[in-house]
Amino acid sequence: xxxxxxxxxxxxxxxxxxxxxxxxxxxxxxxxxxxxxxxxxxxxxxxxxxxxxxxxxxxxxxxxxxxxxxxxxxxxxxxxxxxxxxxxxxxxxxxxxxxxxxxxxxxxxxxxxxxxxxxxxxxxxxxxxxxxxxxxxxxxxxxxxxxxxxxxxxxxxxxxxxxxxxxxxxxxxxxxxxxxxxxxxxxxxxxxxxxxxxxxxxxxxxxxxxxxxxxxxxxxx
Amino acid sequence: xxxxxxxxxxxxxxxxxxxxxxxxxxxxxxxxxxxxxxxxxxxxxxxxxxxxxxxxxxxxxxxxxxxxxxxxxxxxxxxxxxxxxxxxxxxxxxxxxxxxxxxxxxxxxxxxxxxxxxxxxxxxxxxxxxxxxxxxxxxxxxxxxxxxxxxxxxxxxxxxxxxxxxxxxxxxxxxxxxxxxxxxxxxxxxxxxxxxxxxxxxxxxxxxxxxxxxxxxxxxxxxxxxxxxxxxxxxxxxxxxxxxxxxxxxxxxxxxxxxxxxxxxxxxxxxxxxxxxxxxxxxxxxxxxxxxxxxxxxxxxxxxxxxxxxxxxxxxxxxxxxxxxxxxxxxxxxxxxxxxxxxxxxxxxxxxxxxxxxxxxxxxxxxxxxxxxxxxxxxxxxxxxxxxxxxxxxxxxxxxxxxxxxxxxxxxxxxxxxxxxxxxxxxxxxxxxxxxxxxxxxxxxxxxxxxxxxxxxxxxxxxxxxxxxxxxxx
Ligand code: SF4
Numbered sequence: 001x002x003x004x005x006x007x008x009x010x011x012x013x014x015x016x017x018x019x020x021x022x023x024x025x026x027x028x029x030x031x032x033x034x035x036x037x038x039x040x041x042x043x044x045x046x047x048x049x050x051x052x053x054x055x056x057x058x059x060x061x062x063x064x065x066x067x068x069x070x071x072x073x074x075x076x077x078x079x080x081x082x083x084x085x086x087x088x089x090x091x092x093x094x095x096x097x098x099x100x101x102x103x104x105x106x107x108x109x110x111x112x113x114x115x116x117x118x119x120x121x122x123x124x125x126x127x128x129x130x131x132x133x134x135x136x137x138x139x140x141x142x143x144x145x146x147x148x149x150x151x152x153x154x155x156x157x158x159x160x161x162x163x164x165x166x167x168x169x170x171x172x173x174x175x176x177x178x179x180x181x182x183x184x185x186x187x188x189x190x191x192x193x194x195x196x197x198x199x200x201x202x203x204x205x206x207x208x209x210x211x212x213x214x215x216x217x218x219x220x221x
Numbered sequence: 222x223x224x225x226x227x228x229x230x231x232x233x234x235x236x237x238x239x240x241x242x243x244x245x246x247x248x249x250x251x252x253x254x255x256x257x258x259x260x261x262x263x264x265x266x267x268x269x270x271x272x273x274x275x276x277x278x279x280x281x282x283x284x285x286x287x288x289x290x291x292x293x294x295x296x297x298x299x300x301x302x303x304x305x306x307x308x309x310x311x312x313x314x315x316x317x318x319x320x321x322x323x324x325x326x327x328x329x330x331x332x333x334x335x336x337x338x339x340x341x342x343x344x345x346x347x348x349x350x351x352x353x354x355x356x357x358x359x360x361x362x363x364x365x366x367x368x369x370x371x372x373x374x375x376x377x378x379x380x381x382x383x384x385x386x387x388x389x390x391x392x393x394x395x396x397x398x399x400x401x402x403x404x405x406x407x408x409x410x411x412x413x414x415x416x417x418x419x420x421x422x423x424x425x426x427x428x429x430x431x432x433x434x435x436x437x438x439x440x441x442x443x444x445x446x447x448x449x450x451x452x453x454x455x456x457x458x459x460x461x462x463x464x465x466x467x468x469x470x471x472x473x474x475x476x477x478x479x480x481x482x483x484x485x486x487x488x489x490x491x492x493x494x495x496x497x498x499x500x501x502x503x504x505x506x507x508x509x510x511x512x513x514x515x516x517x518x519x520x521x522x523x524x525x526x527x528x529x530x531x532x533x534x535x536x537x538x539x540x541x542x543x544x545x546x547x548x549x550x551x552x553x554x555x556x557x558x559x560x561x562x563x564x565x566x567x568x569x570x571x572x573x574x575x576x577x578x579x580x581x582x583x584x585x586x587x588x589x590x591x592x593x594x595x596x597x598x599x600x601x602x603x604x605x606x607x608x609x610x611x612x613x614x615x616x617x618x619x620x621x622x623x624x625x626x627x628x629x630x631x632x633x634x635x636x637x638x639x640x641x642x643x644x645x646x647x648x649x650x651x652x653x654x655x656x657x658x659x660x661x662x663x664x665x666x667x668x669x670x671x672x673x674x675x676x677x678x679x680x681x682x683x684x685x686x687x688x689x690x691x692x693x694x695x
Contacts, residue, residue, distance in 0.1 A: 017544050018419050018519045022660040027641030031289075031304040033263045033311050045662050078540070080420035083453050084660065086261070086355040088371030106423045109455045110355055113386070114371035127540075168387055170247040181373055182272060185381040188241050188249055192277075192381060195240040195251055203237075205476035205484045206253050206348060208280050212474065216280055219322030219330075221313050 013134035020084035039096030082111035261353025265375035266315025302643030332605020335359035342472025361458030362443030403691035406441035422454030517548030532557030567652035568682035576604030594685025639665030
């Protein structure tokens with residue numbers, strides 16, 4: 001995976017509270033067994049409208065359909081962004097559309113965890129700070145760039161004002177080093193075996209005995 | 222680190238699952254049970270096979286189909302949701318390839334994942350259960366610590382039987398007092414979310430406690446924990462007690478004999494210590510709660526059925542007012558209006574929140590000898606094959622059908638299918654629903670969902686409008 005270090009990009013404000021992952025990627029946009037190609041479905045119910053002839057067309061009132069926000073790589077969001085469904089497609093849709101960083105006062109916990117698996121950086125800043133940055137972006141009609149520096153944990157608004165953010169160092173490293181989340185756990189195989197061996201003594205009922213294992217086996221298709 | 226004698230239930234379960242401490246309050250945590258369903262499971266299997274990884278503990282991994290499958294009688298792999306078949310077959314293929322048991326279509330154990338895991342005794346107190354679904358917290362009703370995860374974490378769990386998590390903080394919610402008649406567990410959790418907001422639980426493991434829960438059935442407890450994620454909690458649970466043990470004893474995958482006694486002793490030892498400190502503590506007086514109905518597009522948009530939706534003058538911040546205006550635009554309501562008496566087009570009883578036997582039983586007690594109002598599209602999807610069979614044997618299915626409800630096969634159905642272009646209410650319909658999410662378009666294009674208890678749903682279906690079930694009970 002690529003590493004995430006520092007970016008200076010267009011930021012799009014979407015400051016409503018509790019934007020859920022159903023809104024980020026509606027159910028009818030996620031029905032493909034795939035890990036990419038979901039950008040077209042991002043915010044589909046807001047981004048498109050149905051014309052009188054039944055065709056889907058861009059809704060010009062939606063911010064991501066407007067220049068220069070069409071080029072945005074940073075999303076400025078309200079509290080509890082991406083709450084709700086665990087669908088990882090919400091991250092894939094944002095990433096496939098072009099976003100690499102979301103700045104919000106808080107996030108749905110599952111979405112927040114999913115971001116780090118997909119090279120998307122979620123940053124928590126208090127709402128006043130997010131609104132201050134959004135205000136400057138809007139004053140410049142979206143032209144003012146926002147800088148995000150993961151190495152130094154700093155967000156710089158278009159006018160140069162800086163906001164420090166804190167982030168879990170474990171997950172920060174995952175992004176800085178571009179670690180693959182699945183391969184990253186394989187190095188713990190010995191620890192996992194040791195844990196299970198001791199745990200089988202401590203909590204034997206968690207692990208199926210021969211009879212139960214047989215029962216389980218029978219349900220394998 | 223907290224001192225040894227001041228640990229919460231959550232601390233103890235967490236500590237007993239640490240495989241490796243990665244620092245920064247983050248651990249590699251053992252997954253005792255991993256449940257897959259076709260929507261995220263097919264994705265996880267695809268990732269696994271592309272990367273050439275193996276399933277580490279197939280005997281601790283279980284699968285069923287619920288999200289995408291149809292719920293109409295005579296269903297097959299073909300789905301009303303466009304392209305659903307690929308998910309069903311992808312899951313089945315993965316289960317076959319990696320040796321994972323699957324409770325498939327036609328199996329007596331099939332059902333909504335969060336309904337069947339406690340039913341089968343696969344969710345046990347003091348264990349961790351992971352599933353690619355946000356309502357995995359439901360299993361907290363039997364004292365299981367459930368974590369909803371994305372499909373990449375599903376791959377991680379398949380490969381390593383672990384997940385990497387940052388430890389949530391501890392919150393306790395005390396439900397004090399007794400529930401008034403006509404008020405159900407669903408009303409309690411909706412009321413709580415209305416009080417504390419849909420974001421109050423971010424980063425927390427929430428222990429639900431208090432007098433009202435001790436006398437509550439496991440099915441009621443599962444409904445409460447189900448909606449922990451609607452206050453954005455990382456997980457929610459209720460410490461096990463004699464009600465839990467009675468429920469689990471004899472379940473297919475629950476320990477037996479001497480092992481059962483040993484397990485119970487261990488489970489008892491997990492109870493939060495008297496000296497345990499919670500980062501947040503909230504108390505709710507249950508005796509003052511009315512039936513709850515949502516009016517907006519977030520579960521926090523909820524009121525007592527005898528109150529009015531927020532008005533223009535209500536004291537709210539400018540941000541809240543903008544959110545409220547947006548919600549009203551979607552739900553086509555006016556500030557300050559009552560919900561009681563609002564005409565509805567449909568009613569749904571189902572979902573991992575309220576599709577268990579006792580939910581159907583309560584609804585049937587209201588529907589008995591009555592009919593849903595003309596023009597109401599009323600649908601019931603039992604949560605599992607076991608619930609369905611039991612309800613059919615008890616005559617409950619007949620009551621639903623006689624009242625004008627469609628009686629369906631188990632699955633998520635109109636909880637998610639409507640939004641995915643499958644089984645749906647008619648576009649723009651106003652419905653009352655026993656589900657957990659009133660999000661825009663969740664139950665169909667433009668469909669307005671009012672969340673409520675199964676009793677409120679049943680009575681409203683009969684009245685043809687949002688109705689106060691207490692007026693029937695009295
Ligand atoms: S019933 Fe609804 S909320 Fe529950 S698991 Fe299924 S889709 Fe999710």
